[in-house]
Amino acid sequence: MNVIVLLVLASLTMGAIGLAVFFWTYNTGQYNDLDGAAERILIDDEDTDAVDS
Amino acid sequence: MSTFRREDEELFLASRPTKNGLLQSELSVPGMKCAGCISKIESGLLKLPGVTRARVNLTTKRVTVSWKKSSATPPLLETLSALGFEGHLSTPLENNDDKELKKLIRALAVAGFGAGNIMMLSVGVWAGAEEDTRTLFHGLSALIAFPVLFYSGRIFFASAWTALKAGTTNMDVPISVGVLLTFLMSLYDTITHGPHAYFDAATSLLFFLLIGRTLDHMMRARARTAITGLQKLSPEGAEVLQPDGSTQYLAVEDLMPGMRLRIPAGARIPVNGTIAGGQSDIDVSIINGESTSHRVTIGDKVQAGALNLTGSVTIEATAAASNSFLADMIRLMETAETGRHRYRRIADRVSSLYSPVVHIGALAAFILWFALAGDVHHALTIAVSVLIITCPCALGLAVPMVQTVATKRLFQAGVVIKDGAALERLSEIDTIIFDKTGTLTTGKPNLVNQDQIKPEFIDLAAAMAAHSSHPLSKTLALYATANKYEETHISEFPGDGLEAEIGGVVYRLGRPGWAAKDDGDVANDGSSCVVLTSNDKRLATFYFTDQLRPSASNIIADLSRARFRIEILSGDRAIAVAKVANHLGISTFTSRQRPNDKVDHVERLSRQGRKVLMIGDGVNDAPALAAAHVSMAPASAADIGRNAADFVLLTDEIEAIPVTIGIARRSSNLMRQNILFAILYNMVAVPLAFFGYVTPLIAAIAMSTSSIIVVLNSLRLGGIRGQQSGQSMPRRISSISPPKFHEAVR
Known part of the structure; x- marks a missing residue:
């Protein structure tokens, strides 16, 4: 019984972390230019300004 | 600014200040495609003095540039063209629409999280969890479901509330009632240690519905981006000659009758006026579709939108921008649009039936079971399962999913669609009207x-x-x-x-x-x-x-083989129109048409029951584009023409026209299949729920399966890809029979 509570809480926590990470990436505009992101890996020396504000 | 440059002033007018004292401009660069372009453009622009940041967005084909206000205006467009890219100034995107999308995406993420986790707990219950464990799982589900309902559900609740306040009902009303009733009932069952709870159904219902909502919104937003991204450099302002001999650059809205404006060669004339000095040639093709240019000299009248070609002239403004030719066209267009018969989207037609049927069904179930057994709880359970199982998931996904796939296909074929309903309308057309200049010809x-x-x-x-x-x-x-x-x-x-x-x-x-x-x-x-x-x-x-566009003859031949009635409607002289029409084998053509003549012509055809596709590019076509059943404009069209059109062809060629019609017909077919499936599903599921045979497990499986089937069916449109190669395309379009199915659903 205790094991189940622990496991359920653990899975919920991990799910919540995933959700939080999604919110962070979305709010910082990391999905704004998916086509560009796919191409940018080919550029050798990119500046660190990787996110559209 | 020591030396006056018109480009600098325009850039300045089109930029907006940011927090840290910088100015931000957006340039649309349709030609960029690859990593090489990105680094070339970004490093090239960053080298300019005063530029602090240049960021390419490849998805929207835009560059955002920040530059210091204190320094001289950087020659952004010139640098771009030196790098080999054609750029246009464009207005920054509005942020209002983004906020709506952000709200939907966040709600979707939360609903997905909730639905996934509750489903995980539900599987445990279905697998046979005993008394205490079951109650624990139900309790945990309730804890997850409550914030999800509060956060993701309010999109539907708010819309339903607005509808109810206005005394009407929409699709969101049964959804809201169903979800809230389910939640409250399940909460009651959890507290009383009942065997069944429907938290999973309530949250996954929200999740699937939000997918449909988000897709629908994204499609519209993307189309808007593409359209504004194309915004050509229409005059932002003009140089005004002051009485003391100096000049001042004023925005178009500030130009007044009586002002003297200097129009350099290569610029568009911003307001109606009379030539007061100099002589030149002007290109009026955008106004009346006439392909040859005109010589103008002192005393001649010129209209806003005409392009000054060879010499610098001074004009005396005779009208403010709001009374100029362009503004007149916009007014004419708006009238035409209100006259356009109100097209009801297939989804609206279905949902207007759906809502009352579901409510009556659920109410009937409740009354019947209460009368039969006298048990409120049981009767309510049945009523709720009727509401849940008829969840319009499949219905909510049926149309947006197809539209999303179709939009993507069309974008690959070089066509931007402005409104999803345009696909339905395009699938019904039987008459195609072409403008001549710039549409059939290169202009x-x-x-x-x-x-x-x-x-x-x-x-x-x-x-x-x-x-x-x-x-x-x-x-x-x-x-x-x-x-x-x-x-x-x-x-x-x-x-x-x-x-x-x-x-x-x-x-x-x-x-x-x-x-x-x-x-x-x-x-x-x-x-x-x-x-x-x-x-x-x-x-x-x-x-x-x-010159005729190289593909024009083939396209016209294909379209007439597909038994469309084809006409030319042009503002040009009869002799020029006749030549093109004869060459293409088009027997019906009308020349010397003024903008309102074109509208009249289109409306006359509509009254005869014909569904007209209007294809045109000039300002003079814009009202007719708005009046037609559905319309297309090439990318080279005037802003106003592109705004009036439902489809914008991004490539220079008109080959995309039959492809677009083909895609529209297939997607219209798929939408109907999807809706038909959703209705059939309900016809099977509702009686089962009505007579109490549905358990939460069955409800969840049925609901998800129907949604997935609809999604998969929509993806079949992807198979149309091979059609883009030039050879298979004509066969495809002629193999499609003229519209007949749209009558069935009406």
């Missing part, structure tokens, strides 16, 4: 009698023409084979032509009445011509006509 002149002219005269004329920006000169300059006249002094007489002196001989290239004293022997068959003379003696006459 650019082409030399037609090259083989009748001595090569040395062509060379001489080409060398002279290279010094002018008149469209005929630009064409002629392309025919240069060798450049042996480099040293020659050439002067341009705006409105007349060019003059050069070579070895004591005066050569003139220009309009016949100016270059040669005799004015005879000029054919008037709709083509324009210039003559080359030496000391008043005619050497050669060059004839030009507006």
Whole structure:
């Protein structure tokens, strides 16, 4: 019984972390230019300004 | 700013200040495609003094540039064209729409999280969890479901509340009632240790519905981005000559009648006016579709939107921007749009039936079971399962999913769609009306009698023409084979032509009445011509006509084979229109049409019950585009034309027209299949729920399966990809029979 509570809480926590990470990436505009992101890996020396504000 | 530059002023007007004292401009660069383009553009722009940041967005084909206000305006567009990219200034995207999308995406993420986790717990219950564990799982589910309902559900609750307040009902009302009732009932069952809870159904219902909502919104937003991204450089302002001789750059809205404006060669005329100084040629193709340019001199009237070609002129404004030709067109267009018969989207038609049927069904179930068994709880359970199982998931996904896939396919084929309903409308058309200039033709002149002219005269004329920006000169300059006249002094007489002196001989290239004293022997068959003379003696006459687009004949042949009725409706002279029509084998054509004539023509056809597709590019077409059942405009069209059209063709060719019709018909078919499936599903599921045979497990499985089937069916549209290769396309379009199925659903 205790094991189940622990496991359920653990899975919920991990799910919540995933959700939080999604919110962070979305709010910082990391999905704004998916086509560009796919191409940018080919550029050798990119500046660190990787996110559209 | 020491030296005045018109481009700088325009850039300044189109930029907006940011927090840290910088100015931010957005440029649309349709030509960028790859990583090479990104780094070339970004590093190229960053090298400019004053530029602090340049960021390419490849998805929207835009560059955002931040630059210091204190420094001189950086030559952004010039740098881009030096790098080999054509750029346009564009207004920054509105942020309001983004907020709506952000709200939907966040709600979707939360609903997905909730639905996934509750489903995980539910599987445990279905697998046979015993008393205590079951209650624990139900309790945990309730804990997750409550915030999800609060956060993700309010999108539906708010919409339903607005509808109810207005005394109407929409699709969101049964959804909201169903979800809230389910939640409250499940909460009651959890507290009383009941065997069944429907938290999973409530949250996954929200999740699937939000997918549909988000797709629908994204499709509209993306289309808007693409359209604004194309925004061509329409005049943002003009140089106003002050009484004291100085000049001031004013925005178009601030121009008043009586002001004197200096219009340099190559600029568009911002407001209606009269020429007060100088002479030039103007291109009015965007206004009335006439393919040849006009000579204007002092006293002539010019209309807003005309392009000044060769010489700088001063005009006296006779109207403010709000009373100019462009504004008139916008008003005409708005009237046409309100007159357009109100098309009801297939989804709206279905959902207007759906909502009352579901409510009545659920209510009937409740009354029946209460009367039969007298048990409120049981009767309510049945009513709720009716509401849940008829969840319009499949219905909510049926249309947006197809539209999303179709939008993507169309974008790959170089077509942007503005409104999803346009796909449905396009699938119904039986008549296609083309504008001539810029649609069937390239809108650019082409030399037609090259083989009748001595090569040395062509060379001489080409060398002279290279010094002018008149469209005929630009064409002629392309025919240069060798450049042996480099040293020659050439002067341009705006409105007349060019003059050069070579070895004591005066050569003139220009309009016949100016270059040669005799004015005879000029054919008037709709083509324009210039003559080359030496000391008043005619050497050669060059004839030009507006060139047909290379693919026009094939496209027209394909479309007529597919049994569309095809017409040409042009503002150009009869002789020019007849030539194009005869060449393409189009028997119905009308010339010299003013904008309101075009609207009348389109409306007359609509009254006869025809569904008209209007394809046009000029400002003069915009009202007709708005009046037609559905409309298309090439990317080169005037802003107003693109805004009026439902589809914008991004490529220069019109080959995309049959492809678009093909995709529209297939997607319309798929939408109907999806909706039919959703209705059939309900016809099976509702009686089962009504008579109490549905458990939460069955409800969840049925609901998810129906949604997935709809999604998979929509993805079949992806198979249309092979159609984009030129060869298979014509066969495809002619194999599609004329519309017949749309009558069935109405």
